[in-house]
Amino acid sequence: xxxxxxxxxxxxxxxxxxxxxxxxxxxxxxxxxxxxxxxxxxxxxxxxxxxxxxxxxxxxxxxxxxxxxxxxxxxxxxxxxxxxxxxxxxxxxxxxxxxxxxxxxxxxxxxxxxxxxxxxxxxxxxxxxxxxxxxxxxxxxxxxxxxxxxxxxxxxxxxxxxxxxxxxxxxxxxxxxxxxxxxxxxxxxxxxxxxxxxxxxxxxxxxxxxxxxxxxxxxxxxxxxxxxxxx
Amino acid sequence: xxxxxxxxxxxxxxxxxxxxxxxxxxxxxxxxxxxxxxxxxxxxxxxxxxxxxxxxxxxxxxxxxxxxxxxxxxxxxxxxxxxxxxxxxxxxxxxxxxxxxxxxxxxxxxxxxxxxxxxxxxxxxxxxxxxxxxxxxxxxxxxxxxxxxxxxxxxxxxxxxxxxxxxxxxxxxxxxxxxxxxxxxxxxxxxxxxxxxxxxxxxxxxxxxxxxxxxxxxxxxxxxxxxxxxxxxxxxxxxx
Amino acid sequence: xxxxxxxxxxxxxxxxxxxxxxxxxxxxxxxxxxxxxxxxxxxxxxxxxxxxxxxxxxxxxxxxxxxxxxxxxxxxxxxxxxxxxxxxxxxxxxxxxxxxxxxxxxxxxxxxxxxxxxxxxxxxxxxxxxxxxxxxxxxxxxxxxxxxxxxxxxxxxxxxxxxxxxxxxxxxxxxxxxxxxxxxxxxxxxxxxxxxxxxxxxxxxxxxxxxxxxxxxxxxxxxxxxxxxxxxxxxxxxxxxxxxxxxxxxxx
Numbered sequence: 001x002x003x004x005x006x007x008x009x010x011x012x013x014x015x016x017x018x019x020x021x022x023x024x025x026x027x028x029x030x031x032x033x034x035x036x037x038x039x040x041x042x043x044x045x046x047x048x049x050x051x052x053x054x055x056x057x058x059x060x061x062x063x064x065x066x067x068x069x070x071x072x073x074x075x076x077x078x079x080x081x082x083x084x085x086x087x088x089x090x091x092x093x094x095x096x097x098x099x100x101x102x103x104x105x106x107x108x109x110x111x112x113x114x115x116x117x118x119x120x121x122x123x124x125x126x127x128x129x130x131x132x133x134x135x136x137x138x139x140x141x142x143x144x145x146x147x148x149x150x151x152x153x154x155x156x157x158x159x160x161x162x163x164x165x166x167x168x169x170x171x172x173x174x175x176x177x178x179x180x181x182x183x184x185x186x187x188x189x190x191x192x193x194x195x196x197x198x199x200x201x202x203x204x205x206x207x208x209x210x211x212x213x214x215x216x217x218x219x220x221x222x223x224x225x226x227x228x229x230x231x
Numbered sequence: 232x233x234x235x236x237x238x239x240x241x242x243x244x245x246x247x248x249x250x251x252x253x254x255x256x257x258x259x260x261x262x263x264x265x266x267x268x269x270x271x272x273x274x275x276x277x278x279x280x281x282x283x284x285x286x287x288x289x290x291x292x293x294x295x296x297x298x299x300x301x302x303x304x305x306x307x308x309x310x311x312x313x314x315x316x317x318x319x320x321x322x323x324x325x326x327x328x329x330x331x332x333x334x335x336x337x338x339x340x341x342x343x344x345x346x347x348x349x350x351x352x353x354x355x356x357x358x359x360x361x362x363x364x365x366x367x368x369x370x371x372x373x374x375x376x377x378x379x380x381x382x383x384x385x386x387x388x389x390x391x392x393x394x395x396x397x398x399x400x401x402x403x404x405x406x407x408x409x410x411x412x413x414x415x416x417x418x419x420x421x422x423x424x425x426x427x428x429x430x431x432x433x434x435x436x437x438x439x440x441x442x443x444x445x446x447x448x449x450x451x452x453x454x455x456x457x458x459x460x461x462x463x464x465x466x467x468x469x470x471x
Numbered sequence: 472x473x474x475x476x477x478x479x480x481x482x483x484x485x486x487x488x489x490x491x492x493x494x495x496x497x498x499x500x501x502x503x504x505x506x507x508x509x510x511x512x513x514x515x516x517x518x519x520x521x522x523x524x525x526x527x528x529x530x531x532x533x534x535x536x537x538x539x540x541x542x543x544x545x546x547x548x549x550x551x552x553x554x555x556x557x558x559x560x561x562x563x564x565x566x567x568x569x570x571x572x573x574x575x576x577x578x579x580x581x582x583x584x585x586x587x588x589x590x591x592x593x594x595x596x597x598x599x600x601x602x603x604x605x606x607x608x609x610x611x612x613x614x615x616x617x618x619x620x621x622x623x624x625x626x627x628x629x630x631x632x633x634x635x636x637x638x639x640x641x642x643x644x645x646x647x648x649x650x651x652x653x654x655x656x657x658x659x660x661x662x663x664x665x666x667x668x669x670x671x672x673x674x675x676x677x678x679x680x681x682x683x684x685x686x687x688x689x690x691x692x693x694x695x696x697x698x699x700x701x702x703x704x705x706x707x708x709x710x711x712x713x714x715x716x717x718x719x720x721x722x723x
Contacts, residue, residue, distance in 0.1 A: 007599075007600065007601065007602035011599070011602070012599075012600060014599075015596060015599035015600050016600075018596070018599070019585070019588070019592075019596045022588060022592060023585060023587055023588065026587050026588075027587060081585070081587075084586075085581075085582075085583070085584065085585045085586055086581045086583055087585065089549055089577075089581075089583060090583045090584075090597070091600065092548070092549055092572065093547065093549070093572070093573070093575060093576075093577055093583070094572060094573050094597065094600035094601050094644075095572045095573030095574075095600075095601060095602070096572075096600045096601075098569075154381075157377070157381055160377070161361065161374045161377050161378055161381075162361075162374070163374075164365045164366075164367060164370040164371075164374065165361065165364040165365050165374070166364045166365070166366070167360075167364045168364075170360070170364075171357065171360065171361055171364055174356075174357045174360075175354075175357050175361070175378075177353075178350055178351075178353045178354035178357075179354060179381070179382075179385060181350050181389065182385075182388055182389050182392040182393070185392050185393065185396050186392060189396055205395075209392055209395065212388075213388055213392070216384055216388060217381075217384075220380060220381055220384050223294070223297075223380070224294075224297060224376075224377045224380055224381070227297050227373055227376075227377060228373070228374070228377055230568070369551065
């Protein structure tokens with residue numbers, strides 16, 4: 001009787017991504033909230049720094065801090081849908097590998113961060129950035145993509161750690177912020193010269209640092225991921 | 232874990248720390264720039280190095296727990312992180328004292344060693360709240376072990392990145408004594424202090440592991456004698 | 472008649488009636504020895520031993536809070552026990568939990584469906600996780616007679632329809648072990664008959680059915696597990712000769 005089927009990791013990841021995309025498109029609550037928080041933080045920074053336009057170091061910071069805050073929202077909500085409808089139990093009743101659930105969450109969060117930046121970066125160029133945005137767009141996109149992957153990977157791990165915690169909304173931000181500091185240092189160092197009025201060339205060592213951190217986190221996540229999902 | 236070996240280890244750590252301090256004050260030469268104030272270097276840097284290694288060992292024990300190492304591995308992970316966090320506070324305090332006496336400021340952002348420690352300290356501050364917020368003992372041990380592994384990997388990366396950023400922002404002019412070009416008496420004293428702090432650390436870890444596991448065994452016996460609940464009460468401490 | 476359900480121990484002091492271990496060669500569907508489980512700091516199951524042969528139906532009875540749901544979660548591999556031994560479908564838990572995945576169908580109080588997705592989307596998700604084709608999803612929708620409601624979000628369905636969708640999900644991969652927590656609780660007679668047929672005994676299908684209706688449970692089962700208060704096990708053994716009154720007397 002019952003044909004015992006097995007399912008590969010990538011197929012399980014795709015199944016979860018598809019389901020999460022459906023859920024997010026139907027409720028459409030996370031992305032707008034992240035966008036509004038990021039935009040609000042930019043406005044706060046405009047007054048906190050008392051600058052009408054920013055460049056260089058200040059520009060990099062004024063882009064990265066709103067992004068970090070918005071990503072905190074996304075990370076806190078990463079398993080919200082699963083908790084509401086016992087999604088982890090649903091998943092664990094299937095033969096799909098346990099680690100694939102976390103991998104799917106990381107990729108989904110990366111996609112959410114990219115979608116957020118599609119709105120946020122033009123807004124930043126329009127509202128705050130002194131120098132022209134378009135000429136430095138390729139460098140900006142590269143650095144932000146690497147940052148998204150890093151934040152999403154560490155966000156996936158942290159959200160996984162906090163699944164069973166009572167005060168999740170307290171634990172997640174205080175775990176994410178210190179872990180994100182090296183990534184933010186690297187992104188800031190990479191972007192600051194690019195966002196100067198003269199737009200210096202991108203120093204490749206900083207994107208490399210981001211990539212290395214992302215790879216290390218991904219390796220750690222692949223080792224510990226399955227333990228986070230089970231019981 | 233037994234008491235055996237603890238007494239000689241304790242005596243050894245006392246002797247080594249005494250020798251290390253004596254060498255720092257009597258044998259090592261006075262620093263030409265900073266004079267007597269520089270002596271805190273023999274405490275500050277070894278403590279820092281031992282704390283870093285302790286955090287990484289905590290991560291290794293966390294991985295052992297995840298790989299089926301049992302609650303003993305979780306307990307060791309907990310104790311290493313606990314002891315290293317105490318050392319991290321000591322690093323921040325000795326660093327601030329050194330900074331105040333040497334440069335007249337309690338805190339300077341161009342000291343990558345100290346800045347890294349601040350970030351690491353901030354991260355490990357969440358370890359206890361994380362444990363406390365998870366009721367189920369097994370789930371708690373699992374989450375804490377994952378934290379220990381991630382944070383253990385984070386520590387060296389954080390140091391490298393902070394140092395890199397500092398090196399490109401402020402090209403270092405003040406040569407730190409730890410830069411490798413140490414005169415022999417300084418190096419010998421430094422290494423002695425490093426060994427002394429390491430042995431002291433190992434002793435304290437063994438004391439805490441022994442104390443905690445004894446307490447648990449005692450509680451388990453009490454529960455059995457009293458016919459009480461089989462599962463220990465909520466706690467942030469690993470249930471061995 | 473071969474004993475399909477039995478206790479694996481004769482010494483359990485809390486067990487009022489106990490049966491001998493039957494001599495069978497086949498791997499039992501469920502084998503537990505001295506099982507201990509706790510919720511937080513309170514024990515929920517203590518020293519539970521049982522053996523369920525493949526293809527048998529077991530009624531799981533007991534008052535509210537006696538540990539029925541916990542036992543089902545243990546059998547599904549969703550929770551780990553705190554002591555004793557447990558193997559399900561020949562896989563020792565928790566070490567071989569990965570091998571049990573996908574072989575257990577669970578119908579519990581939670582529908583285990585996403586309420587913002589439609590029935591078809593939910594079943595499609597589970598079919599993908601099980602590596603099953605879309606045809607199987609459609610077949611299950613037909614079997615559960617959900618075709619008219621398949622494109623409505625689960626959150627908008629009545630409790631009876633949600634229960635049917637949940638049964639459809641549990642049967643998607645045609646698992647050899649079904650764990651059913653009051654599968655007919657929210658159903659009208661027509662729907663109950665439909666679901667009853669879907670989850671009916673079949674060769675090679677082992678069923679554990681938690682229930683609050685001893686009379687009906689005894690009628691359709693080969694064996695009974697009666698759980699008492701404060702983590703005690705009152706009875707593990709065959710159901711023949713037992714009456715609902717016997718069972719209810721064991722609740723206390």
